[in-house]
Amino acid sequence: xxxxxxxAGGLAVGAVGLGCMPMSWAYSGSRQRGDESLRTVHxxxxxxxxxxxxxDMYGPFTNELxxxxxxxxxxxxxFVSTKVGLLVGEQHIVANGRPGYVKRAxxxxxxxLQTDVIDxxxxxxxxxxxxxxxxWGAMADLVRAGKVRALGLCAVGARGGRRSGxxxxxxxxxxxxxxxxxxPVSAVQAELSVWSPESxxxxxPWCEARGVGFLAAMPLGxxxxxxxxxxxxxxxxxxxxxxxxxxxxxxxxxNQPIVAGLRRVARRHGEDVTPAxxxxxxxxxxxxxxxALPGTKRERWAAQNAAAAGLRLTAQxxxxxxxxxxxxxxxx
Numbered sequence: 001x002x003x004x005x006x007x008a009g010g011l012a013v014g015a016v017g018l019g020c021m022p023m024s025w026a027y028s029g030s031r032q033r034g035d036e037s038l039r040t041v042h043x044x045x046x047x048x049x050x051x052x053x054x055x056d057m058y059g060p061f062t063n064e065l066x067x068x069x070x071x072x073x074x075x076x077x078x079f080v081s082t083k084v085g086l087l088v089g090e091q092h093i094v095a096n097g098r099p100g101y102v103k104r105a106x107x108x109x110x111x112x113l114q115t116d117v118i119d120x121x122x123x124x125x126x127x128x129x130x131x132x133x134x135x136w137g138a139m140a141d142l143v144r145a146g147k148v149r150a151l152g153l154c155a156v157g158a159r160g161g162r163r164s165g166x167x168x169x170x171x172x173x174x175x176x177x178x179x180x181x182x183x184p185v186s187a188v189q190a191e192l193s194v195w196s197p198e199s200x201x202x203x204x205p206w207c208e209a210r211g212v213g214f215l216a217a218m219p220l221g222x223x224x225x226x227x228x229x230x231x232x233x234x235x236x237x238x239x240x241x242x243x244x245x246x247x248x249x250x251x252x253x254x255n256q257p258i259v260a261g262l263r264r265v266a267r268r269h270g271e272d273v274t275p276a277x278x279x280x281x282x283x284x285x286x287x288x289x290x291x292a293l294p295g296t297k298r299e300r301w302a303a304q305n306a307a308a309a310g311l312r313l314t315a316q317x318x319x320x321x322x323x324x325x326x327x328x329x330x331x332x
Contacts (some may be wrong), residue, residue: 007186019295
């Protein structure tokens with residue numbers, strides 16, 4: 001698989017990574033099976049999708065434990081990315097960026113992942129009660145201690161910007177400017193897909209100008225761009241899409257022209273090429289430091305996603321995708 005670099009240190013990873021969250025968190029619980037997830041991780045590594053993206057809050061904790069079972073055998077094959085900064089309660093999620101907590105959380109993640117170093121440690125969310133420089137400074141101490149190789153920041157969601165009229169990623173850009181003064185940012189993770197291209201406006205250019213890796217989260221639009229979801233089919237209550245405004249039956253039907261357009265492009269590249277692969281190839285075409293992180297818990301989809309790294313879209317393809325209708329359905 002094509003290799004792409006993250007940060008000034010030149011850390012190399014496969015162009016398509018593996019988002020591990022669906023194996024343990026946020027999607028249909030009844031379809032989460034540990035053995036199948038383990039096979040999926042092994043298959044991804046076999047195919048060069050070596051960036052494994054997780055977080056301590058996924059589960060919570062169970063996603064890191066699952067990956068630890070694989071890393072115990074194949075640590076040298078994987079680039080491990082996990083996150084810190086969010087605590088999961090009964091009915092809520094809160095931020096914790098206190099330096100002491102960050103260091104304890106890192107040690108706990110290392111134990112669960114069964115490794116002595118985390119390749120990329122990401123701040124999931126900044127704590128409004130703690131200056132972000134203090135949190136980032138504690139994370140930098142972990143690099144100096146040899147427990148972490150590089151640091152990343154997860155973007156604040158764009159919804160607040162939509163309501164206030166400010167730039168969609170203004171808050172994240174301000175945070176990046178502040179933490180960059182403390183210790184270099186190696187990667188930024190934010191949503192980027194055919195139906196959510198907002199990161200192209202300012203966030204991705206910021207990363208490209210500085211050689212910072214851009215980890216494209218949800219590049220398949222929570223599964224919608226794969227063309228495998230049926231409008232009106234419904235979702236289990238624990239599935240985030242059950243409350244997502246773009247996943248009502250009405251909005252899913254209204255957004256079908258986007259999938260149809262991806263399918264038209266796919267057909268030009270062969271009978272076995274899928275809309276999902278076109279969607280991933282479009283993401284990879286947006287910049288030389290972009291890494292796609294499609295999430296899955298199925299071995300079949302992991303293999304299909306990995307194959308997208310070899311799909312080269314033509315100028316005509318890219319123009320056609322750019323002219324697809326904008327997604328309908330408010331994010332607010």
